[in-house]
Amino acid sequence: MEVNDHILAVSGKASTLEPLENGQDYTVTITGEVRTTSDSINDDGTINRTYRFKPRTIDNLVHEGKTIKVKDKNSTSQKNRAVHEFWKLEHSSPLTYEEVWQRIRSNYGMVMDFLYGNK
Numbered sequence: 001m002e003v004n005d006h007i008l009a010v011s012g013k014a015s016t017l018e019p020l021e022n023g024q025d026y027t028v029t030i031t032g033e034v035r036t037t038s039d040s041i042n043d044d045g046t047i048n049r050t051y052r053f054k055p056r057t058i059d060n061l062v063h064e065g066k067t068i069k070v071k072d073k074n075s076t077s078q079k080n081r082a083v084h085e086f087w088k089l090e091h092s093s094p095l096t097y098e099e100v101w102q103r104i105r106s107n108y109g110m111v112m113d114f115l116y117g118n119k
Contacts, residue, residue: 004046008051010053014071028061029061032056080097
């Protein structure tokens, strides 16, 4: 079937450090993932494909040129998992999150020497 329309449905929430105003336009930069995809059939035989997008972080919220601060509610573990998933995709790594952290813990001294430039 031919796809007539691609629809991005965003669901989630974030806390801001400042109040927002109803009826105002905001520019939002978000990072997240598509969790599900669904198709609905149109009367003409085409389909509309809907992508359900779940935000992980809001990176930027701007109103009239002013950046509004957003609280990052993700835990350190969630952030680490997100970094691991990005690395895994970019480098085709077969290692799971748990395997990576086991290797880091097993080689903690070498990791710290690398991070701090010690030889």
